[in-house]
Amino acid sequence: MELTIENMTCGGCAKSVTKAIQSVDPNARIETNPAARSVKVETTASTAALQQVLEEAGYPASAT
Known part of the structure; x- marks a missing residue:
C-alpha cells in the first residue's frame, strides 16, 4: 500500500x-x-490500523 503523509519532511520524520x-x-x-x-x-x-497509529504519532496519512 502507499500512503501520503504531508508533514513527513525529513529523515527524522x-x-x-x-x-x-x-x-x-x-x-x-x-x-x-x-x-x-x-x-x-x-x-x-x-x-x-496504519492510519490510526500514524495519526496518534502526529503524522496523519491518506491512502493513495
Whole structure:
C-alpha cells in the first residue's frame, strides 16, 4: 500500500513514521520518501490500523 503523509519532511520524520508502522506490524517492509512525502508499506495490517497509529504519532496519512 502507499500512503501520503504531508508533514513527513525529513529523515527524522521518516524514522518516526517507520517506528509507528512497526508498532503495528514489526515485520512490515517500509520504504519512506520524505521528498515525495510518501511511504510504501508491505504489511498484513489494515490501512485503517496504519492510519490510526500514524495519526496518534502526529503524522496523519491518506491512502493513495
